[in-house]
Amino acid sequence: MILLSSNLVANEYYLSSSVGSDNNAGKSNDSPWKSFDRLKKVELKPGDKILLKSGDIFIGSISIEIQGEMSNPIIISNYGDGKNPANIIVQNLEIVFRKSALLH
Numbered sequence: 001m002i003l004l005s006s007n008l009v010a011n012e013y014y015l016s017s018s019v020g021s022d023n024n025a026g027k028s029n030d031s032p033w034k035s036f037d038r039l040k041k042v043e044l045k046p047g048d049k050i051l052l053k054s055g056d057i058f059i060g061s062i063s064i065e066i067q068g069e070m071s072n073p074i075i076i077s078n079y080g081d082g083k084n085p086a087n088i089i090v091q092n093l094e095i096v097f098r099k100s101a102l103l104h
Contacts, residue, residue, distance in 0.1 A: 009045065009047070010045065010046070010047030010048050010049065010072075011027070011045065011048050011049070012027065012028075012048070012049045012051060013026050013027070013033070013039060013042065013048065013049065013050050013051065014026055014027065014028060014029050014031070014032035014033065014051050014053070014079060015032050015033050015034070015035070015036070015038075015039065015050070015051070015052050015053065015056075015058065016029075016032040016033075016034065016052075016053035016056055017034060017035070017053070017056040017057060017058050017059075018053065018055075018056050019032065019053070020032035020033050020034035020035075020053070021033070021034050022034050022035055022037065022038040026038065026039075029051075029053075029079055029080060032053060035060060036058065036060040036061060036062050037060065039062060040062075040063070044064060044074055045074075046072040046073070046074065047072045047073070047074070048074050048075075049074070049075045049076075049077065050062070050074070050075070050076045050077075051077055051078060051079040052076070052077070052078050052079070053078070053079060053080050054078045054079065054080045054081060055080070055081075062076075
């Protein structure tokens with residue numbers, strides 16, 4: 001799990017490379033986005049969650065730039081059961097820090 005932090009109202013963003021569509025709302029496991037390209041169009045806020053479907057393989061990159069503190073992290077995690085619930089493959093993860101952003 002990757003944590004980045006700061007404050008504000010949190011959102012959950014769901015992604016599935018197997019059943020998602022970048023035309024979906026991306027706000028529930030019933031309507032996930034397909035790609036990181038769609039996620040890049042969102043300005044992530046402190047407390048947001050990026051949830052990747054268990055068992056899916058994600059190819060691409062995520063670049064996160066945020067200022068924050070430990071009290072309100074951005075969380076990258078998984079959802080669902082999938083074929084390999086603990087297995088998510090993400091290639092080219094890039095996290096860009098600004099000022100006091102933290103990674104755990």
